[in-house]
Amino acid sequence: TKLNINLGERSYPIYITTDYNGIGKAIDDAALKGKYVMITDTNVDKYQADECMKAFESVGLDVKKFVIEAGESNKNLDTVRQIYDFLITLKLDRNATIIALGGGVVGDIAGFVASTFLRGINFVQIPTTLLAQSDSSVGGKVGVDFKGHKNIIGSFYQPKLVYINVNSLKTLPKRDLSSGLAEVVKHGIIKDEEFYEYIDENAEKIMNLDERVLQYIVKVNCSIKGSVVEKDERESGLRAILNFGHTIGHAIETVMDFKLLHGECVSLGMVAVFNLANYLDLIDDYATQKVKETLEKINLPVSLKGIDVEKVYNQMFYDKKIVGDKLKFILPRKKIGEVVQCTLEDENLIKKAIESLDN
Template identity: 65%
Template sequence: MIKMSINLGERSYPIYIATNYADIGKSIASARLSGKMVLITDTNVDMHQADECINALKESGYDVHKYVIAAGEENKNLDTVNEIYRYLVKQKLERNSVLIALGGGVVGDITGFVAATFLRGINFVQVPTTLIAQADSSVGGKVGVDFEGSKNIIGAFYQPRLVYINVNSLKTLPKREVQAGLAEVVKHGIIKDRDFFDYVEYNLNKIFEFKEDVLQFTARANCSIKGSVVEEDEREGGLRAILNFGHTIGHAVESVSGFQLLHGECVSIGMVGAFKMAQHLGMVDAKESDRVIGLLERIGLPTGIKGMDVDKVFAQMYHDKKIKNNKLVFILPKRIGEVLQISIDDTALIKEVLQELAQ
């Protein structure tokens, strides 16, 4: 088992990268968590992962209650949060209680938000089971829900007490979920680590074959890249904004699609849009753009929005959190491995890029 840490002073926490759930109880004990435990998962993960995880916890002497929510981004809302609150009140949870998020980004975001707000804050543990959650959303403390069609518009910064990654949980995923998760993996290479981008490009087939050593290296690299950013800028005052690469357009596409497209699929489209915009601004070489688009296509991710209403996407972008002084904030690439944050008020340029994505 690999152990690494996110260093945030009194909010620091470990990340464990394993190949099963055998050590999850020992990991929780190391964090000195001992209150009542509720494992929150969704209907998909419950079928494939919950029993194994709960049995491992019971073997370590923990009494764990389970609460299952309906799977899907459309359920990441305050109604679901309220249902969980009612359950926790019924279970008489206390300040030292622990919520365990077993699932993908939706489960992690909801559970973290509930933990941040219930009794003014209780402990929670991230156990991500999707590639997108293992690569990105389980680390860093961003938690929240969607509201009236706007993505993650209600939320908080609230760090978990630990993250436990079982890379073999990825074997239970549909291929489309793995492909979507790889968008965030590619993103990390683009924003901060060209060598990691090269690694993913070279080892893509091994990732799809679920080679344990490759999955563990990938998880460690992702957590290291994201962790280094979060350690420097926990609450997105500056550097952390680079993690939003591909998200300014991506979140709008996700909302306009009615969440029929997966988050990673939308980030893929957003990254292509960012490269197109950077090319228009003379920031990035066309060869770099072609290489990124080529990798996304090899993965099987969408790279455009053909058939989608461009005007709706444009309008939705202005309902996003990434706006400053009525200007959209984009993270744009200079090259693979380096990006910049830029505010853009040239609406004609933004619409031109969206039109190109729609072709």
């Protein structure tokens, strides 16, 4: 399947496939003719890089590989500098292409490098985690962490193409698979009730990596995220709905010292926000319960024993998406598939929602 993200001059295709075989043709179709450098990480290098490199070789593409250490703690300027050093030795010009093979960490760093090296060279994403395939590879946000602040340095930079092989998820640790599913469920909740139902009904097939189901899930995800991004490329308004579950989720992520995965925290954040909307009579008990059950089916946490409510509450004010000193929430409205953005000032109610996770 092929999907297009329509951003005028910056439009690009997303290929959703079950192997790496079509990558050469995709690069050819995008008329990327210079030198090629693949950035990957130590885990992806072990499990996915050979097969992908073979696909490049089979069409005669000479791709140089640079492997960075896996893990969020390496998503920083030191790694960026190492990559710049490598690129300089290759004497690249502006026609060069950086190919990111990996999860969100590799995509964010490689994209940042591509956006800055020589004031911008071509960028291709081959995402290998569910999070990257259904969320981070679409939208053009690239960047790195700095001094403990997540994603604080970066830019908006669209790839020339995204090539997804859903079977690359076969080697992904199950915990990362579930974590990525949190964003998938989020996309259903904010935009598409039918899709949400599909995830709920097919949870087992998803967990068993049924390639047909995965292709469908990834396709719908990319088109939901794509449609939001098309209307608001640089996050001035609508794109904020993608932060559903993230205001509380991010705060939990930080307070828990990043011991929980991002998607696990988003799962907790979504449960808390459904409870919050439930207190406000925006959504009924049935939908609130149902979301919890869906999340449990895909092995995501829906409670956090001993959660430090005060700490999480205070941490929310450090979110870089806060404008002024008011907390904004994306809340479900009436049913799954619809959300509304609200500024809330009832401190006790917000704390009650965070506390609801402690059971």
